[in-house]
Amino acid sequence: MASGGLFSRMWRAALLQSSLFEEVEADTKANNQAIIVVALVSLAAGIGRGIGAVVGGNASVTGFIWGLVGGIVSSLLVWFIFSLLCFWLGTSLFKGPNTKATLGELLRTLGFAYSPGVLNILALIPVVGGIIPFATLVWTAIAAVIAVRQACDFTTGKAVGTVIVALIIPVVLLILLGVLIGGSCAALMSQA
Numbered sequence: 001m002a003s004g005g006l007f008s009r010m011w012r013a014a015l016l017q018s019s020l021f022e023e024v025e026a027d028t029k030a031n032n033q034a035i036i037v038v039a040l041v042s043l044a045a046g047i048g049r050g051i052g053a054v055v056g057g058n059a060s061v062t063g064f065i066w067g068l069v070g071g072i073v074s075s076l077l078v079w080f081i082f083s084l085l086c087f088w089l090g091t092s093l094f095k096g097p098n099t100k101a102t103l104g105e106l107l108r109t110l111g112f113a114y115s116p117g118v119l120n121i122l123a124l125i126p127v128v129g130g131i132i133p134f135a136t137l138v139w140t141a142i143a144a145v146i147a148v149r150q151a152c153d154f155t156t157g158k159a160v161g162t163v164i165v166a167l168i169i170p171v172v173l174l175i176l177l178g179v180l181i182g183g184s185c186a187a188l189m190s191q192a
Helices: 006-014 018-026 028-055 061-093 103-113 115-124 132-152 156-191
Strands: none
Touching (some): 006 018, 006 028, 061 132
16 A cells, blocks of 8 residues: 555655554554664664763763663553553443454554654754754654554544553552652661
8 A cells, every 4th residue: 555654654644644543443454564663762762862861961872872772672561551541441441333343453553653753863952952842742742543443433522531540550559650760768777
């Protein structure tokens, strides 16, 4: 298919074209492309941050490489967990008409929603480099809403709710984990 090239699809995702998200939702062969998009975005962010840190004297080359590899692995994990949460929320809590949406559809559409993040490589640019990650985060969140809306076939409002709740759940869990770990550490320290 002419529109099926990886970079063409990434460009269309960055332009927030609903038709792209419908296309990759239906294209079961786009799973690998979605993984590549997330890896490329992670690579771009890691390079941008790493070079900025090395140039600024805040990191070694070894630290840069470990950070880059860790960033790619963690980004793939976060993408999977976020997609899983959106799948669960979209098909159970917010219940769009497409309650038969699959995890694969969410993985593909949300993978392509990461596309604006390739601009994070520009984080190495002094002054504007600090703004770019925030701008791409907002842009990616908007793309994620479109991706979820198209995959679950429901309203933009339900897609916004799905994305927000899917983002809040891990934050709340991390806070609770921090409180539990902090409380356990405090209890151990008081007994020592």
